[in-house]
Amino acid sequence: MVKWNGDIAKIALPTPFAVGDVNVYVVKGDALTLIDTGVKTERSKEALTQGLAALGLELSDIEQIILTHHHPDHAGALDFFAKEIPVYGHKNNQRWLDISDDFLESHNRFFLDYAAKFGVAEELKNKLTHHRDEIGFLSERKLRGYLAEGDELPGLPGWKTIETPGHAQSHLSFYRESDGVMIAGDHLLAKISPNPLMEPPILPGGNRPRPLLQYNASLQKLLDFSISTVYSGHGDEVKGDAVADLIQYRFERQHNRAMQVKGMLYDKPLSVFEVCQQLFPKVYLQEVGLTLSETIGQLDYLESLGEVETEIQAGVILYSIA
Ligand SMILES: [Zn+2]
Known part of the structure; x- marks a missing residue:
């Protein structure tokens, strides 16, 4: 059941991938924001439309989109939204959205x-x-603005950007200090450990990334925040003390x-x-x-x-x- 939890609503959308459903989040603020989009399939579009309807909203009510990272289950469906709708995310998303x-x-x-x-x-x-020919799950779109460490989210006062590279070189999490809520994409998932996916270096010819080392550093970084709830890209929220316990467990495993x-x-x-x-x-x-x-x-x-x-x-x- 899709419903508001304060000013955040979670909508689970189907994907054709082994991971199963992906969660996207509607967040109220100065601008009605969608965090991540789901995949670019008709089934996902239908589920998103229904989820928004349960909130009394339509796709066209979304005023801006913010991406946790560029993977097709998170950023694939930008094409469902009008070209004027601004999209924000880490600058490392852009090469995967241009696909030049x-x-x-x-x-x-x-x-x-x-x-x-x-x-x-x-x-x-x-x-x-x-x-x-096999990149049909992606959308071509220019980011309106880049988000980097510490940036306040446009249209969402009180929300800050935290860079959490590892699972993707474009990965961001979003944190609101006033109530300790974090929207963490695939950075921290209740049931699975995200794959530290290899990507080409950002500067062609540069050293390759070391995604697991980046991931561990980004996980360690979460321990510096006072977190009440982590809303994740897949599966259930992680709450309170369970956050630090889960991080410890992931490190040990x-x-x-x-x-x-x-x-x-x-x-x-x-x-x-x-x-x-x-x-x-x-x-x-x-x-x-x-x-x-x-x-x-x-x-x-x-x-x-x-x-x-x-x-x-x-x-x-x-x-x-x-
Ligand atoms: Zn994902």
């Missing part, structure tokens, strides 16, 4: 290079690249996972792909991008602790116990 030929080309070059360095099997390499990865390196040095195959037997074949991101994340973490070291052999990076 240049970006696609440098994206694919980055992932093919990365596949080679990580020792990915030849037949899986093309699963890491994107083609123009991730550390244990990393130690499991370290255990794989005692026999002989392994490439990222070889670790990935051991960590995700079978699944790596269907989800090579996701499973590689997760694997690199754990190796980056171990490297940051000084637990592993790397050498390059025949162009492939091999990890061994330090």
